[in-house]
Amino acid sequence: MIDPRHTDWWRDAVIYQVYPRSFADSNGDGIGDLPGITSRLDHLDRLGVDAVWLSPFYPSPQRDGGYDVADYRDVDPQFGTLADFDRLTDGAHALGIRVIVDLVPNHCSSDHPAFQAALAAASGSPQRALFHFRDGLGANGELPPNDWPCMFEGPAWTRVTEPDGTAGQWYLHLFDPSQPDWNWDNQAVRDDFESTLRFWLDRNVDGFRVDVCDALVKADGLPDWPHPTHGVVEPIDGRMPPMWDQEGIHDIFRSWRRVLDSYEGTRILCAEAWLPSERTARIVRPDEMNQAFNFAYLEQRWDAVAIRSTIISSLQANDVVGAPTTWVLSNHDVMRHASRFGYDGTVALEAGVGADDPQPDRALGLQRARAATAMMLALPGSAYLYQGEELGLPEVTDLPDDVRQDPVWERSGHRIRGRDGCRVPLPWEATKLSFGFSSVSSSDTWLPQPDYFGPYSRDSQNDDPESTLCLYRRALEIRRTLTGPIRWDESAADGTIAFARGDVKVLANVNGEPAALPEGASVILSSSPYAEPGSQVPPNTTVWFRCEEA
Numbered sequence: 001m002i003d004p005r006h007t008d009w010w011r012d013a014v015i016y017q018v019y020p021r022s023f024a025d026s027n028g029d030g031i032g033d034l035p036g037i038t039s040r041l042d043h044l045d046r047l048g049v050d051a052v053w054l055s056p057f058y059p060s061p062q063r064d065g066g067y068d069v070a071d072y073r074d075v076d077p078q079f080g081t082l083a084d085f086d087r088l089t090d091g092a093h094a095l096g097i098r099v100i101v102d103l104v105p106n107h108c109s110s111d112h113p114a115f116q117a118a119l120a121a122a123s124g125s126p127q128r129a130l131f132h133f134r135d136g137l138g139a140n141g142e143l144p145p146n147d148w149p150c151m152f153e154g155p156a157w158t159r160v161t162e163p164d165g166t167a168g169q170w171y172l173h174l175f176d177p178s179q180p181d182w183n184w185d186n187q188a189v190r191d192d193f194e195s196t197l198r199f200w201l202d203r204n205v206d207g208f209r210v211d212v213c214d215a216l217v218k219a220d221g222l223p224d225w226p227h228p229t230h231g232v233v234e235p236i237d238g239r240m241p242p243m244w245d246q247e248g249i250h251d252i253f254r255s256w257r258r259v260l261d262s263y264e265g266t267r268i269l270c271a272e273a274w275l276p277s278e279r280t281a282r283i284v285r286p287d288e289m290n291q292a293f294n295f296a297y298l299e300q301r302w303d304a305v306a307i308r309s310t311i312i313s314s315l316q317a318n319d320v321v322g323a324p325t326t327w328v329l330s331n332h333d334v335m336r337h338a339s340r341f342g343y344d345g346t347v348a349l350e351a352g353v354g355a356d357d358p359q360p361d362r363a364l365g366l367q368r369a370r371a372a373t374a375m376m377l378a379l380p381g382s383a384y385l386y387q388g389e390e391l392g393l394p395e396v397t398d399l400p401d402d403v404r405q406d407p408v409w410e411r412s413g414h415r416i417r418g419r420d421g422c423r424v425p426l427p428w429e430a431t432k433l434s435f436g437f438s439s440v441s442s443s444d445t446w447l448p449q450p451d452y453f454g455p456y457s458r459d460s461q462n463d464d465p466e467s468t469l470c471l472y473r474r475a476l477e478i479r480r481t482l483t484g485p486i487r488w489d490e491s492a493a494d495g496t497i498a499f500a501r502g503d504v505k506v507l508a509n510v511n512g513e514p515a516a517l518p519e520g521a522s523v524i525l526s527s528s529p530y531a532e533p534g535s536q537v538p539p540n541t542t543v544w545f546r547c548e549e550a
């Protein structure tokens with residue numbers, strides 16, 4: 001069982017992200033669901049994670065994989081029922097696994113009743129004041145109210161047809177047009193989200209991952225911003241872009257902190273914000289959120305100098321505010337790291353990869369991914385895993401274009417392929433239909449699975465000590481014994497990263513020459529087959545070892 005007295009559980013927790021559509025399907029419709037997750041909790045238990053984070057499972061038209069929420073306080077019938085959610089939470093808690101759900105406060109679905117009511121109401125009405133409605137520019141209001149771009153291409157504004165049939169106001173959507181932004185200056189929006197927090201806290205969730213939390217407050221007057229707004233955005237002339245990281249977000253987080261703290265145990269908030277480390281750190285001050293994703297780390301290429309300096313700057317930024325640093329290599333928005341690291345760095349990956357593009361070196365990518373994960377899991381702080389990475393699963397870089405579902409594919413006029421390749425349903429049993437994901441075949445799951453998924457399935461790896469799955473299990477087990485801050489070995493050879501936690505030493509040979517271990521080293525974990533005492537640690541390999549006292 002989870003122990004409510006363990007108040008600091010999150011400071012070094014390993015949190016496993018489940019993307020519900022793609023984890024396990026219990027009823028044969030080709031779409032993963034909550035009972036499917038419950039039926040596979042034994043996998044998470046054996047893996048040894050501390051918590052599971054569920055991407056959205058709320059009622060939604062699924063224009064953006066459920067990040068377009070039509071009802072914040074229910075379960076979409078395609079994923080199950082609230083009773084299924086309770087069974088999942090109880091089952092996880094019985095195994096000592098905490099449950100974190102996704103809060104999507106920046107925008108809802110255009111199907112949300114509040115937005116439908118706003119469309120039906122007049123300009124200037126209280127219904128419209130829940131969102132950002134504005135008159136357009138130009139003689140007839142035919143131009144968007146400002147120059148902000150949508151994160152999925154095109155302008156961040158869409159013009160509505162008024163109830164009387166005339167072309168009317170525009171509404172703001174930083175993401176898809178089906179995702180109107182809430183107006184957080186409106187107290188009614190704040191109150192409604194507090195009710196949502198309480199709804200899930202009353203159902204015993206242990207925390208929230210907060211989607212695009214840095215966008216809730218927009219600068220007064222919604223001023224133009226003729227600078228970049230995508231990726232990790234930096235301040236310009238000391239000012240952040242008017243849609244990101246405005247000072248007002250912190251009061252919102254403080255109010256949420258007070259709500260969470262009024263509940264038993266420690267319930268956590270995890271910030272999703274693509275900001276520079278020093279800006280992200282301000283969100284995890286003691287009276288705000290608990291932790292934030294470390295996207296600077298995720299974005300590093302396979303290079304020892306770049307990775308080491310990101311580790312140092314991340315730790316420094318968080319130390320200032322007393323928050324633990326987190327680490328992450330994959331999630332549902334980026335190319336899986338087993339494929340990312342299979343490119344040599346000269347191939348541009350921003351627009352995604354299709355079947356006709358250069359494909360990654362799968363063996364090299366996996367070797368590096370295992371080394372990267374083995375290093376990440378030795379770092380102090382909390383770590384996030386994305387479902388399937390424990391199987392060494394590659395990105396599906398050869399998905400047929402006609403099955404793509406990410407809205408960015410259509411919106412970019414088929415220029416940006418989007419994020420479907422990391423969302424393909426998981427393989428569980430090599431010889432079953434859809435590799436055990438569902439009772440339908442691989443071509444009938446919501447995104448098709450490729451033939452080559454078989455050897456990655458859980459049952460193929462379960463009893464193989466050299467498998468990626470067994471590497472993850474072993475790393476998570478030993479990780480529990482790692483204590484104390486990082487102690488750098490400044491004498492590490494070029495291309496390698498070396499540090500210690502307590503009596504465990506870590507040598508990651510990223511892109512260096514083969515490196516020797518010190519005399520008397522006994523290896524306790526290796527990311528690739530490496531057994532011979534005295535032999536060299538090749539590049540793309542991480543080992544954990546202890547040294548016998550002289």
Ligand code: TEU
Pocket residue numbers: 064065067068104151175211212231274332333334
């Ligand atoms: O992502 C926020 C976000 O910033 C991403 O759009 C990011 O820029 C992009 O994916 C980088 O590849 C969150 C969710 O994680 C994402 O799935 C949603 O699409 C988005 O919010 C809108 O809700």
Ligand code: CA
Pocket residue numbers: 025026027028029030031032033078
């Ligand atoms: Ca299903």
